[in-house]
Amino acid sequence: xxxxxQKLRKDIFDEKNESVAIRVGFGLGLLEAAKKxxxxxxxxxxxxxxxxxxxxxxxxxxxxxxxGVAEQNLASVASGMAAMGKIPFISSYAMFSPGRNWEQIxxxxxxxxxxxxxxxxHAGISVGPDGGTHQAVxxxxxxxxxxxxxxxxxxxxxxxxxxTLAAAGNDKPVYIRLAREATPLITTEETPFEIGKASRxxxxxxxxxxxxxxxxxxxxxxxxxxxxxxxxxxxxxxxINLSTIKPLDKKTILEAVKExxxxxxxxxxxxxxxxxxxxxxxxxxxxxxxxxxxGVNDVFGQSGKPQQLIEHYGMGEDSIYNAVNxxxxxxxx
Amino acid sequence: xxxxxxxxICELEQTANRIRQxxxxxxVSAGSGHTAGPLGMADIFTYLxxxxxxxxxxxxxxxxxxxxxxxxxxICPVLYATMAHAGYFPLEELETLxxxxxxxxxxxxxxxxxxxxxxxxxxxxxxxxALGMALADRIDYGKQSRKFFFCLTGDGELNEGQNWEAIxxxxxxxxxxxxxxxxxxxxxxxxFTEDIMPLNSLRKKFEAFNFHVQEIDGHNFEAISDxxxxxxxxxxxxxxxxxxxIPGKGVPFMERDYRWHGVPPGKGPEDFYKKDEQNxxxxxxxxxxxGKIKCGDK
Numbered sequence: 001x002x003x004x005x006q007k008l009r010k011d012i013f014d015e016k017n018e019s020v021a022i023r024v025g026f027g028l029g030l031l032e033a034a035k036k037x038x039x040x041x042x043x044x045x046x047x048x049x050x051x052x053x054x055x056x057x058x059x060x061x062x063x064x065x066x067x068g069v070a071e072q073n074l075a076s077v078a079s080g081m082a083a084m085g086k087i088p089f090i091s092s093y094a095m096f097s098p099g100r101n102w103e104q105i106x107x108x109x110x111x112x113x114x115x116x117x118x119x120x121x122h123a124g125i126s127v128g129p130d131g132g133t134h135q136a137v138x139x140x141x142x143x144x145x146x147x148x149x150x151x152x153x154x155x156x157x158x159x160x161x162x163x164t165l166a167a168a169g170n171d172k173p174v175y176i177r178l179a180r181e182a183t184p185l186i187t188t189e190e191t192p193f194e195i196g197k198a199s200r201x202x203x204x205x206x207x208x209x210x211x212x213x214x215x216x217x218x219x220x221x222x223x224x225x226x227x228x229x230x231x232x233x234x235x236x237x238x239x240i241n242l243s244t245i246k247p248l249d250k251k252t253i254l255e256a257v258k259e260x261x262x263x264x265x266x267x268x269x270x271x272x273x274x275x276x277x278x279x280x281x282x283x284x285x286x287x288x289x290x291x292x293x294x295g296v297n298d299v300f301g302q303s304g305k306p307q308q309l310i311e312h313y314g315m316g317e318d319s320i321y322n323a324v325n326x327x328x329x330x331x332x333x
Numbered sequence: 334x335x336x337x338x339x340x341x342i343c344e345l346e347q348t349a350n351r352i353r354q355x356x357x358x359x360x361v362s363a364g365s366g367h368t369a370g371p372l373g374m375a376d377i378f379t380y381l382x383x384x385x386x387x388x389x390x391x392x393x394x395x396x397x398x399x400x401x402x403x404x405x406x407x408i409c410p411v412l413y414a415t416m417a418h419a420g421y422f423p424l425e426e427l428e429t430l431x432x433x434x435x436x437x438x439x440x441x442x443x444x445x446x447x448x449x450x451x452x453x454x455x456x457x458x459x460x461x462x463a464l465g466m467a468l469a470d471r472i473d474y475g476k477q478s479r480k481f482f483f484c485l486t487g488d489g490e491l492n493e494g495q496n497w498e499a500i501x502x503x504x505x506x507x508x509x510x511x512x513x514x515x516x517x518x519x520x521x522x523x524x525f526t527e528d529i530m531p532l533n534s535l536r537k538k539f540e541a542f543n544f545h546v547q548e549i550d551g552h553n554f555e556a557i558s559d560x561x562x563x564x565x566x567x568x569x570x571x572x573x574x575x576x577x578x579i580p581g582k583g584v585p586f587m588e589r590d591y592r593w594h595g596v597p598p599g600k601g602p603e604d605f606y607k608k609d610e611q612n613x614x615x616x617x618x619x620x621x622x623x624g625k626i627k628c629g630d631k
Contacts, residue, residue: 079458080461084466084470111452
């Protein structure tokens with residue numbers, strides 16, 4: 001069952017639950033952050049509307065900069081602004097920022113250790129019809145290997161807003177991963193959010209919990225649906241929303257995994273180097289358990305409907321369900 | 334017509350000569366690093382730190398200082414040496430260049446030496462950073478900003494496409510207090526710039542992007558001073574000073590030879606001197622040059 005203290009939405013599992021694109025939360029968060037703190041500035045690489053920077057740009061024209069289709073310049077101009085005391089948010093599609101400008105992010109932002117906030121929109125395979133060129137499924141890996149960088153992948157629009165506000169109040173470089181498609185709302189304004197803190201959203205009330213699903217981004221919803229299905233079948237499953245991928249909330253992960261002694265990670269990203277890898281790096285050193293990884297398995301995406309692609313590339317509810325069964329079997333072998 | 338007195342020019346020439354000697358000494362001590370570019374840019378760095386910039390070595394974080402953003406970080410021996418001679422840190426520290434734990438990293442790192450404005454090394458990003466700093470300052474002060482943002486870049490570095498992204502935007506934003514100084518020394522690691530990737534007319538390129546363009550002899554203090562004064566007076570566009578310099582300037586056996594781009598004395602080509610003689614000969618050349626400077630060493 002859903003954990004009450006998390007103050008999640010009551011209609012999560014309803015047929016007619018409410019869906020909003022995660023990127024929308026970024027736009028709202030940026031506007032609010034800018035109203036609170038005049039040091040907040042915004043820069044965009046010719047994608048103001050689709051990265052949801054437009055409301056900010058209209059409200060604060062003097063603090064908004066259109067950089068043109070030039071993501072390398074985007075990152076380094078922001079670095080210069082941050083060196084002068086600003087809190088710059090930069091936005092583009094994740095494929096181009098941090099995809100194209102990785103070295104500028106590494107050297108001019110992280111090596112300088114300046115508080116630039118990178119919003120990578122249209123991340124994941126659910127970008128859909130635009131096809132593989134535009135489906136960033138490598139960005140978590142690219143960002144989490146850089147020292148000083150914080151990596152956040154919100155599960156819904158409400159959490160994205162909180163993450164954006166929290167990023168504005170943090171003096172480190174931050175990457176916020178956003179998705180294009182409307183995503184069912186899970187959290188509410190009252191749901192706690194803190195950078196670096198994972199949250200347990202679901203656990204069995206009746207039976208012993210036997211698998212921990214650690215999910216991030218829009219797929220947290222799928223993970224919850226699978227957990228509910230297992231609960232109906234009498235199998236206890238914990239679901240953790242790992243919205244901050246770096247730094248990793250080791251305590252929350254370890255508590256759950258010590259309880260279940262099996263784990264499945266779920267992300268809309270390459271399995272190699274992603275969130276699951278981060279969890280595995282930690283568990284392998286502290287508390288090794290049977291693990292399975294739901295994600296993209298070393299292939300590029302293609303055009304299609306978001307849901308169709310999620311299922312085809314092995315991240316649908318059936319794939320998560322099978323992964324849970326897989327670790328359950330291995331645990332008892 | 335220069336606003337520099339003969340005495341001031343003389344003082345600058347002597348300072349630049351001492352900085353060049355420090356560059357040779359620190360590179361020898363490090364056993365690796367870049368020689369040609371730092372020697373070639375010694376005059377411009379000397380002018381900036383001993384007259385051209387508003388700054389305070391005793392208060393490196395002074396808010397209203399001018400900013401010097403070094404884009405081609407590999408020429409940092411000249412930056413470190415000039416800063417030490419200007420009083421930012423003790424001259425003895427120069428010997429730690431490239432050593433473990435040193436504040437003087439092989440390429441500048443602001444976390445090790447916080448008095449730097451930026452970290453650099455990977456080429457092509459400094460201009461964007463300088464532009465960002467100038468734009469941030471404009472948010473706070475508008476056109477009333479009294480700071481100048483000097484971006485020092487190399488000609489080979491202009492191969493990097495990111496520069497041209499920044500140049501377009503600087504022009505779009507009419508960032509009047511951004512002054513780019515290009516070290517036009519015609520060499521890069523693999524050879525002469527016009528063989529590796531021709532830049533052709535940098536003047537025409539920058540003019541096409543709506544920059545205020547000046548070309549100068551980068552070893553003539555009057556020209557350096559006049560061009561910087563003129564750039565500071567430009568109101569509605571960014572400025573570039575294309576400084577024609579001689580790589581290896583001051584040490585004749587290194588001058589104009591691209592093979593001295595990335596090696597220290599003691600590891601360079603042996604056309605004139607064996608490796609084990611290069612250090613002493615370089616210092617000899619610079620000392621005798623010091624004696625030839627018209628007013629003598631004061």
